[in-house]
Amino acid sequence: MPQPHGKNYDVIIIGAGISGLVCGCYLAKGGMKVLLAEQHFKPGGYCTAFKRGGFTFDAAAHCFGGYRKNGVTKKIFKDLGIERRLKIKKNDPSDTVITPDYRISYWADIDKTIEEFNNFFPQEANNVKKFFSFLLNPDPSSFSRMRHGTFKDLLDQYFANETLKTLLSAPLLGLGGLPPALMSAFIGAKLFSEFLLDGGYHPVGGMQALPNALAERFKELGGELLLSCPIKKIKVEDNEVRGVIFKNGGFASAPFVVSNCDARQTFLKLLGSKMIEKEFYLKLKSMTPSISNFIVYLGLDGYFKSLSKPGTTICSFQHYDLNRAYRSIREANMERYGGYMYYVSQDIPTVLAIIPAPYKNRSYWKNNKRQFLNSFIDRLEQYSIPGLKKHIIYKDAATPQTLHRYTANYRGASFGWAGTPSQLALSDFKKPSFVKGLYLTGHWTTHGLGISGVVYVGHDIAQMILRKRRNVINPD
Amino acid sequence: MTNNVEQEIISIIADVSGFDKDEITPEKNIVQDLEVDSIKAIEITVAIEKKFKVSIRDEDVPKIVSVKQAVELVERLLSKVH
CATH class of the missing domain: 3.30.70 (Alpha-Beta Plaits)
Incomplete structure (x- = not known):
């Protein structure tokens, strides 16, 4: 197993998924001494590729969204200087939904997509347009309404035709693992706008190019990346994070630890159930994975x-x-x-x-x-x-x-926790209140779905930690 | 009562925004000073509703600009319940 160069770090990140890598880049860029430890021999998590039989295959993630002008992925990749290292293409159409009676594509030109829907459902013509513009630019009050209710409720507000609603929901069953009647309206709307209305981006050469570019950038910024380096425990004393214990028994200290692993593993194994508040433990046990x-x-x-x-x-x-x-x-x-x-x-x-x-x-x-x-x-x-x-x-x-x-995602879950309304936006999954210095990032934080989602959370967690450190240095 | 509601709300905003509790004073603007975006605003709203077992009207959510306004809104809702 590789050994870390140092014994003391400002931040240790466990897991080099896209979220851990983005978080690491921002922290290193902010001048922190960061160790990023990954159990696998390559970075990327679900966004990796492998070679078999002379072919290179994307392992799971095969494209990403949120890359329009001002899209979250675009802003962050630009900010980190990742954009110019990769050749990113958009597939057009990004997605096509095919059933025995319909064939509808999502084009880069959104009007073209609307036209396809209109041809099949002329009586709902205006509704498709209204729905898409709401998703891309929601008014604040309707946006906040999405915290309750399901994606089905949201569709019911816009459409009458049941077949149309099914066609709009079908890709989300693949992208988020839930039918509209169970999926949170907010999650459904996010998936729809990031993956269907602005999806289908991929780096030339396959998805592995993305984590590789982030890993390179992280190292350039002074970060230390250790692959094939599983972590056994997060060390906590007096409810404060002290560092991590490696599987081979070594120890590295840090006042901040970010886990880019799944939430159950973070709390039950790396931290240990004794460290967790009872109320949170019960909540964790009752949560449903995707x-x-x-x-x-x-x-x-x-x-x-x-x-x-x-x-x-x-x-x-x-x-x-x-x-x-x-x-x-x-x-x-x-x-x-x-x-x-x-x-x-x-x-x-x-x-x-x-x-x-x-x-x-x-x-x-x-x-x-x-x-x-x-x-x-x-x-x-x-x-x-x-x-x-x-x-x-x-x-x-x-x-x-x-x-x-x-x-090591719990039960091979593809999207972290299931995106139901009751599991939406639970803040203690990215910053548990009972252990100081511990943060989670990635799709198990209850808001990061897909690459654009985990990129957002990775950036957000890094900003939180950088802010904490500024407060320590300048208490006023 | 006020103090408790205020402290709980500050604690929720601290968890979501990453700002320390003592940085979050009643007159702080949630969006500008505490960098709360639309996703975090939902997170805060969900957490407040769960904590106080109240339901905030959708149209009232965007009207909350300062920490103080959030506290006043929750107090109003609580006084209706009790």
């Missing part, structure tokens, strides 16, 4: 005619009952789920296909992975890519177990 995914990686012998446009994410559903689809996830019933997301890479002929899946134990996935993979390919060929199988030269899949193994 769903996990089964991800298929296909290497092809080339691009062929029936493939969808490279770069565009296809959300395919063979029916219109999203509640049924959601309920079927727990049973691992692909047929009842009746849908999936997939995209063809622009850089090399590969396909990434994703379907929500239950966690289940290791032996379940050991026994079922192959069969699950093959029936997923059958469905892709049947509903989306005729002739697919004869072009496959490499195939593999990540199960929820795989996702857990590489990222």
